Amino acid sequence: MGSSESTQSQKEEQKKEEQKETGVSVSRDGRFVLETLEDNGSKLATAAAVVAAGLALWGLWSLCRRDNDAPNQTMMRAPGRRGEYIIRDLFESDPKAYFAALRKDG
Structure with missing residues (x-):
């Protein structure tokens, strides 16, 4: 037995x-x-919530990161234009072209 x-x-x-x-x-x-229909449903809902939270965090991270993708550029006041700023490296690379465009635009 x-x-x-x-x-x-x-x-x-x-x-x-x-x-x-x-x-x-x-x-x-x-x-x-x-x-286990209820268990599978709750597991699926939990997985969907985790994926949604991950996508939301990734989206926020990419939005914050977008501003930092550009290299650090020094700005300067634009000569001849009140209250405007330009990138110093662009101005210093060809100041003659800058002033020619300034005269042309008026």
């Missing part, structure tokens, strides 16, 4: 493990029953 009971309990234990893995069990009348 003892060995047949232990074999039967091992079989039942195996069935329970398979049910946990697949989420499907057999009812007493022989029909298949999906037991």
